[in-house]
Amino acid sequence: MTKTKGEISPVVKLNYSKGDLIIKEGDYGTSIYEVISGKVGIFVESGETEVRVAILGPGMVVGEMAFIAGKTSTRSASARAIEDCCLEAWHPAMLLNAYKKMPDVLRLIAGQALKLVVRMNKMVVELRLKEGQSRDSQTQELSDQWEEKREFYRKKVSLECIFRPVNSSKDLEFQGRIRNISNGGLQMTVKTSGLFNYTLTHGDELFISTYFLLNQKANMTAKITWLKKGKTDGFISLGMIFIHMDPDDRKKLGFFLMK
Amino acid sequence: MTVNSQVLDYIVSEENFSDKAVIIKEGNMGDWVYVILEGRVKIKKKTSGGLLTIDTLSEGDFVGEMAMLKWSNSTRTASAVADGPVVLGVLDSVRLGQEWEAQPTIIKKVISSLIQNLEEATKKAADMVVALR
Numbered sequence: 001m002t003k004t005k006g007e008i009s010p011v012v013k014l015n016y017s018k019g020d021l022i023i024k025e026g027d028y029g030t031s032i033y034e035v036i037s038g039k040v041g042i043f044v045e046s047g048e049t050e051v052r053v054a055i056l057g058p059g060m061v062v063g064e065m066a067f068i069a070g071k072t073s074t075r076s077a078s079a080r081a082i083e084d085c086c087l088e089a090w091h092p093a094m095l096l097n098a099y100k101k102m103p104d105v106l107r108l109i110a111g112q113a114l115k116l117v118v119r120m121n122k123m124v125v126e127l128r129l130k131e132g133q134s135r136d137s138q139t140q141e142l143s144d145q146w147e148e149k150r151e152f153y154r155k156k157v158s159l160e161c162i163f164r165p166v167n168s169s170k171d172l173e174f175q176g177r178i179r180n181i182s183n184g185g186l187q188m189t190v191k192t193s194g195l196f197n198y199t200l201t202h203g204d205e206l207f208i209s210t211y212f213l214l215n216q217k218a219n220m221t222a223k224i225t226w227l228k229k230g231k232t233d234g235f236i237s238l239g240m241i242f243i244h245m246d247p248d249d250r251k252k253l254g255f256f257l258m259k
Numbered sequence: 260m261t262v263n264s265q266v267l268d269y270i271v272s273e274e275n276f277s278d279k280a281v282i283i284k285e286g287n288m289g290d291w292v293y294v295i296l297e298g299r300v301k302i303k304k305k306t307s308g309g310l311l312t313i314d315t316l317s318e319g320d321f322v323g324e325m326a327m328l329k330w331s332n333s334t335r336t337a338s339a340v341a342d343g344p345v346v347l348g349v350l351d352s353v354r355l356g357q358e359w360e361a362q363p364t365i366i367k368k369v370i371s372s373l374i375q376n377l378e379e380a381t382k383k384a385a386d387m388v389v390a391l392r
Contacts, residue, residue: 032369042376054379061372068373090365098363104265105350106359109292109324110370113377116314120380123313127387158271158353179272179349189272228273237272 012089016081023063023079030092033062038085043078044125051125053077067092067099068114076118161188161210165200166221174198176238178210181253185222185241192234200236202227205243218249262319262348266294269355270348276341283323283339290333291352293322298345303338306385313381315342322347327355328374336378 013036016022023029025045035058042054042062056062062079069076099107159178164170175194180187188208190200204224211217222240229236245253273296276282282293285305295318302314302322316322316339326333359367 034368053383054376060375061369064369064373065376067369095365095369098366102362102366103358104263105269105355106362106370108263108266109321109328110373112321113324113328113370113373117373117377117380120313120377120384123384124380124387127384127391130391177271187272235270235272 011091011094014087014089016085016087018081018083020081021078022081022087023075023077025075025078027075029063029075030067032064032067032090032092032095033079033087034090035060035062036086036088039082040085040087041080041082043080044076044121045078046125046129049129050078051128053121053124055082062087065114065117067095068110077121159210159212161208163188163206163208165198166205166207172198176208178208179237185225185239186220188238188240190236190238192236200224200227200238206240212252216252218245218252220245220249262294262296266319266350267348269350270294271351272349274347274349276345276347278341278343280341280345281338282341282345282347283335283337285335285338287335288333289323289335290326290329290356292324292327292350292355293339293347294350295320295322296346296348299342300345300347301340301342303340304336304381304385305338306389308389310338311385311388313337313384325374325377327352327359328370329378337381 014033016038022033022040025043035056037058040056040060040062041052042056043050043052045051056079063075065077066073066075159181161176161178162173163176164172164174174190176188176190178186178188186208202224205221206224207219207221209217209219220242221244222242224238225241226239227236228239274293276298282300283289285303295316297318300316300320300322301312302316303310304313305311322339323335325336329336362370
């Protein structure tokens with residue numbers, strides 16, 4: 001942890017004895033704590049009782065939910081020392097600037113995760129209170145045919161490529177990105193602005209080159225079997241089947257073609 | 260809810276799923292993130308007694324964000340299943356990953372902790388549902 005020069009340290013070490021309340025549900029507060037030693041229990045109030053929803057140990061962070069939710073929200077749960085413990089308290093200012101600078105997307109994603117944690121904790125509390133009652137209606141039977149359609153680790157497939165229609169002049173060249181590839185064909189996304197005025201149609205044959213790891217290059221010829229205009233402006237998605245690929249190139253791409 | 264314009268900028272491709280199609284399967288590897296452009300998606304958690312629906316997401320919501328923000332690995336924490344026909348936008352995982360990695364350690368720690376809490380709360384809820392049967 002780095003300390004800011006010339007200012008009061010934003011980090012304070014606090015010791016709590018077993019049973020002490022660290023955070024009270026419903027309070028305003030955005031300090032964040034890291035557990036240094038000992039154990040902290042997280043409790044949600046329900047009527048007259050408190051239901052424990054989590055136990056946090058050294059290295060874990062307490063109180064981040066109110067911070068992520070923003071300064072106008074109250075603590076969604078209480079934190080209590082369930083054994084003697086030492087916590088490091090961080091002043092929220094220390095985090096606020098960095099948090100504000102985060103790309104919107106990451107903040108939105110964190111916000112969604114937060115909503116789900118609150119919901120799950122609520123569910124745990126409800127279930128705890130319902131314990132002893134009969135089966136829950138929210139479960140359903142597992143099915144054996146329950147399989148994800150995608151058969152490979154998709155993240156690996158994001159290859160820049162250049163392509164040109166087979167029957168066009170050699171100096172015509174467009175850029176695309178291969179998003180999906182299998183033994184039989186591939187899926188590619190193309191920015192429409194990158195096509196200038198050229199129109200791709202069903203049945204077009206394209207000559208495609210892609211570079212990947214260690215400057216390896218692979219060439220292939222494929223035919224468009226479907227075209228989709230995205231709801232997102234500016235992109236089209238192409239489904240293609242291979243017409244030709246050299247065995248050597250096929251070998252190079254083998255990693256992607258494997259199921 | 261509509262899709263945030265900043266989010267639209269991250270979309271690199273779109274995928275269509277029919278009703279009940281499995282979008283993400285719990286336990287599989289993968290850390291790409293989707294945003295729902297049209298339709299609804301159910302998030303389901305495996306329990307020894309069957310599947311527990313923990314959330315229903317709609318337009319503008321993210322799918323698959325937990326694996327991306329996890330500290331440890333990219334194993335999917337829950338499954339995502341189409342509830343009617345669904346159109347999803349695939350977010351640029353390279354860009355998102357780089358932006359996430361570029362965040363200060365303390366921010367990553369705070370958000371990863373949130374995700375860890377989410378995983379634990381989800382697992383706990385799932386276990387309790389089974390215990391109640």
